[in-house]
Amino acid sequence: MIMKKIHNILYGKETYEISIPKDVSELSAISNIQVVTCGFNSKGEQLRAPRVVRVGLFQHQHPVSTVTPIKETRDALFKLAREAIELAFKGGVNIFCFQEAWNMPFAFCTREKSPWCEYAESAEHGPTTLFLAELAKRYNMVIISPILERDDLHCETIWNTAVVIDNHGDYLGKHRKNHIPRVGDFNESTYYLEGNTGHPVFETDYGKIAINICYGRHHPLNWLGFGINGAEIVFNPSATVGKLSEPLWGIEARNAAIANGYFTCAINRVGTEIFPNEFTSGNGKPAHKDFGHFYGSSYVAAPNGSRSPGLSRTKNGLLIAELDLNLCRQVKDHWGFQMTQRLEMYADLLRSAIAPEFIPQVIRKRDIKQNKGCSGKTQ
Numbered sequence: 612m613i614m615k616k617i618h619n620i621l622y623g624k625e626t627y628e629i630s631i632p633k634d635v636s637e638l639s640a641i642s643n644i645q646v647v648t649c650g651f652n653s654k655g656e657q658l659r660a661p662r663v664v665r666v667g668l669f670q671h672q673h674p675v676s677t678v679t680p681i682k683e684t685r686d687a688l689f690k691l692a693r694e695a696i697e698l699a700f701k702g703g704v705n706i707f708c709f710q711e712a713w714n715m716p717f718a719f720c721t722r723e724k725s726p727w728c729e730y731a732e733s734a735e736h737g738p739t740t741l742f743l744a745e746l747a748k749r750y751n752m753v754i755i756s757p758i759l760e761r762d763d764l765h766c767e768t769i770w771n772t773a774v775v776i777d778n779h780g781d782y783l784g785k786h787r788k789n790h791i792p793r794v795g796d797f798n799e800s801t802y803y804l805e806g807n808t809g810h811p812v813f814e815t816d817y818g819k820i821a822i823n824i825c826y827g828r829h830h831p832l833n834w835l836g837f838g839i840n841g842a843e844i845v846f847n848p849s850a851t852v853g854k855l856s857e858p859l860w861g862i863e864a865r866n867a868a869i870a871n872g873y874f875t876c877a878i879n880r881v882g883t884e885i886f887p888n889e890f891t892s893g894n895g896k897p898a899h900k901d902f903g904h905f906y907g908s909s910y911v912a913a914p915n916g917s918r919s920p921g922l923s924r925t926k927n928g929l930l931i932a933e934l935d936l937n938l939c940r941q942v943k944d945h946w947g948f949q950m951t952q953r954l955e956m957y958a959d960l961l962r963s964a965i966a967p968e969f970i971p972q973v974i975r976k977r978d979i980k981q982n983k984g985c986s987g988k989t990q
């Protein structure tokens with residue numbers, strides 16, 4: 612009883628394990644992908660049937676050395692992806708999402724252009740999208756594929772992009788990472804700029820979904836943007852290391868789910884990737900060859916604040932979560948956060964804050980004294 616109470620305070624309303632076919636465990640053992648399941652409770656409604664979907668969050672280690680030739684690396688990653696997607700299909704997954712820049716080493720610490728920029732490919736018809744489109748169609752699954760994008764139409768520039776492929780195997784659209792980190796070894800601004808795609812929400816057969824890529828999870832207004840556009844599930848494909856962000860990890864996506872009335876799915880890389888050349892990041896640390904440990908711990912949070920168990924800190928894993936999208940509106944009706952959010956007041960504040968002549972609204976005692984006598988009368 613007391614444990615139940617503690618669980619409730621720390622992790623929110625009770626979740627349940629979902630039943631999945633036996634061969635999922637067998638396949639999970641063969642492919643060495645840990646499978647964790649979780650379902651979120653919702654209320655029945657009189658007028659709407661439950662809108663239950665299953666999401667699959669896949670976290671993985673880079674399967675080869677970082678210096679492995681690109682084609683060989685791609686083959687190894689595609690093999691792993693195929694195994695994970697097959698596993699997800701057997702587990703009834705409708706929407707599958709990879710971690711950030713899933714199809715390459717996370718080399719943006721190095722600041723080297725070669726060979727890492729060669730991993731960039733077209734969002735619309737690059738090899739990764741073509742490979743996944745076939746699987747998406749075969750398994751009737753929406754697939755979110757965060758990659759390094761090469762924009763052929765616009766001077767071959769590079770972006771950090773999540774591609775959405777629908778369950779018919781068609782390219783549905785893309786979102787480019789809105790906030791680019793400049794912290795620790797995250798030297799990503801050497802490679803790409805802040806995204807120019809706004810806060811798109813993709814309407815799929817399995818609900819309205821959006822993607823907030825990695826560092827964007829530190830920005831509450833970025834989460835808000837997807838909520839304003841009607842997202843029901845926001846995926847947060849990430850690549851982040853223990854020393855930098857682990858204390859924040861369990862809080863940010865969960866808080867975003869509560870504040871915005873949608874489900875959030877936070878996915879992180881696993882393992883340590885060693886690069887051939889030493890690098891520094893202007894932070895006084897000795898030159899080194901790796902980012903540190905990517906700690907996995909992927910999880911799902913619901914709009915009512917409850918969360919799933921996390922995947923492992925060290926192993927490849929697939930989290931299969933069952934969500935009733937009706938819960939989004941149920942929580943909005945209950946708490947009224949959207950009704951009470953005062954967007955117009957914040958819009959005014961933001962508009963004035965970006966103006967060059969902005970004066971912060973600070974009340975100081977000395978200003979009061981200047982304007983009024985002790986009697987409180989204006990002088």
Ligand SMILES: NC(=O)NCCC(=O)O
Nearest residue numbers: 792797825826850851856
């Ligand atoms: N990939 C990325 O944006 N990482 C930044 C570090 C963090 O946000 O924890």
